[in-house]
Amino acid sequence: MYRVWNFVTNYSLLLIAGAIIALIWANIDADSYHHFVEFVIWDHAPIGNLHDGHRTLTLHYLVNDVLMAFFFAIAAKEVWEAVILENGSLRGKKAATPLIATVGGMVGPISVYLGIAYFLGSETYSAVANGWAIPTATDIAFSYLVGRMVFGAGHPAVRFLLLLAIADDAAGLIILAIFYPSGELAPEWLLLSVGAALAVFILCNWLPRKRDAGNQDRPHSTWMASTLGVWPYLLAGCVSWYGFQEAGIHPALGLLPIVPTLPHADRAFGIFSEAEQYLSDLLNKAEHMLKHPVEVILFFFGLLNAGVEFNAIGDATWLVLAGLIIGKPVGIFLMGWIAAYPLKLGLPAGMRSIDLVVIGFVAAIGFTVSLFVASVAFEPGMVQDAAKMGALFSFGAAVLSIMAGKMTRVEKQDG
Template sequence: MYRVWNFLTSYSLLLIIGALLALVWANTSADSYHHFVEFVIWDHAPIGHLHDGHRTLTLHYLVNDVLMALFFAIAAKEVWEAVILEEGSLRGKKAATPLFATAGGMLGPIVVYLGMAWFLWNDTFHDVANGWAIPTATDIAFSYLVGRMVFGAGHPAVRFLLLLAIADDAAGLIILAIFYPSGDLAPAWLLMSLAAAVGVFVLFNWLPRRMDVGNQDRPNSTWVREKLGFWPYAIAGCISWYGFQESGIHPALGLLPIVPTIPHADRAFGIFSEAEQYLTDLLNHIEHALKYPVELVLFLFGLLNAGVVFSSIGEPTWLVLGGLLIGKPVGIALFGIVGAHVLKLGLPAGMRTIDLVVVGCVAAIGFTVSLFVASVAFDPGPVQDAAKMGALFSFFAAAVSLVVGQLTRVEKVRA
């Protein structure tokens, strides 16, 4: 039923290749790598003040601030369907305990990160404190793959982990928007994004359907879909992106207001469900069309962001790892226990309380989003490089998960 490997190869394998190439390049020729990352594509670009306060469009800005918007749009699509659709995975009592555990999986890493920074490296606390959100992230694809390796495809803990990871991504998007602005805040510009979202929804989604009420042939909706396709939403997306960019909120989140306006299916099969590829609604059609472009974007993201020299390992590296490898499991286990047993929300049938610890270890694989947050939390330099190294090292959580699974005697359940 699940197409985990297809998803992994689509959205993560090229990212890993790009990250590995970046590590090799940065550690063999740091200067040429830096010049590549900061390659100037367009000087005096007519698109407002960019991240450096000027109108210089660099390769790094193009990938991180413009093209990564496509990746976050796909993440938002999965979160949106999980929340809004009647059978969405984040609706109802079945999601109550995973959502409560997600809160622990966010707070635990923050407490450990800031606690370690304060008690162990108090003299540099203010230099590293802004990276508190880096270890809150969970990489959906890799954590899900490792979860299946630890629990087996049919274990209820795997479904629990997936719900937690999706909710974690939703919280991560909110954190990025609120706590990591890309410049001086000018919230009035968000009215442009709001207007784009409302306008495209009313004119190209709600109005055609309204005009087709009582007519099973749906001529207006069909004409809009066949003649205009995704173009109205692409134009609205560009307008929304510009509104975010000018508002000071990270523009990589600029497409998020447009995702809910796109016509979508009446039900969700799940992020790894084989049936998802057969849905023909416009939202899923756009997601499928973005498959190969996003693969390339993630490759470039890994290539442009993971190039750190091994000598840059330092305090932020251990803070990020501590937040992920200690804060995640402890936070998820504690909040999961409170939700399941104190608040009587319960656990899925067949899932033990001790499995919450294993789930927490698996969820400690941050990688993609952790790497992105590290790139916006700190200015380029030693602190950012050290934090990125911690995000890359979070892959060790996979080995920790396998060991903890053995120690807690997890019984694998085949699908």
């Protein structure tokens, strides 16, 4: 049984609340809002390079660069289980068509975004080109909720959408790491992150299991899990985060190397599944521990990033929207159709080709990750604000999804 409303309540309503408060605040008193966003928490001589480039730790930096690492860790956990587990959702032929459709769902928005920008002239293109990844994002929680509204819980298109969204998240993390460095690249510092991951995996995961070989009581693994719990992994995460920052890669991705090192169950019931709360492996325990803190983090993320004045609407706004509401459906339909028919990989039983278009509109809800990419793609200013407005307006894709479902005569299947 899937409880989408619980998930959306847990991870999205506070985010929406933060975003709405930010929009209202920024349009009533922009000066006080921006003063709040850049509130200085620590303004002392740095230890190493712990601060941002201004030798200060601001509220915005704390949330976007430090605390959002926990949000991306949860996303990475879902991707990791989908890939590594024997019955993972992104393994085997069943995932082939969604994975290929995901490629279309990224190439399509990029092509539309950069293509329109090119025709608007070289000046506009130069100003907005770095935001090409903003419309590639898909907000899993909101897209899944809308997908259920359009197709019904039991429709095969909903599972297809989930697979596509998880794969989109994985690709988005890679894009953020490679194309949006937070500073001058110094890749040798990644050895620190890799070393931390290897050390905690060997000492706290592999070695206890090795010593427990043949012993069903698993005393060493049990002691490690019950006594030390997630603390060694959190310590390794801090070291990895620092390695990412010093390497010039966005530090919000700093926990990604640590996620695969946590002991995990041999099965997963899937994202949004009620059953996953009963899994007692350390990976799922860590996710449960992070649940409520991440809710608060997402509230502050919305509050600190969505405060855009309406007069900031500009070219980047419409480019992001065009990439999402044109590029996503076209790209997903074309690549999904190629995978299903010329490549003979097929579609899930009960799903029509035209459903790919509807899925494309649902996947065009970018919001959370689109907002994050906009905040790192551009320096603070009019272009960044315009791009953020496009990410916020992507909620309109929900209305387009419902309309597309009606026009294509989608038959809802409850389950």
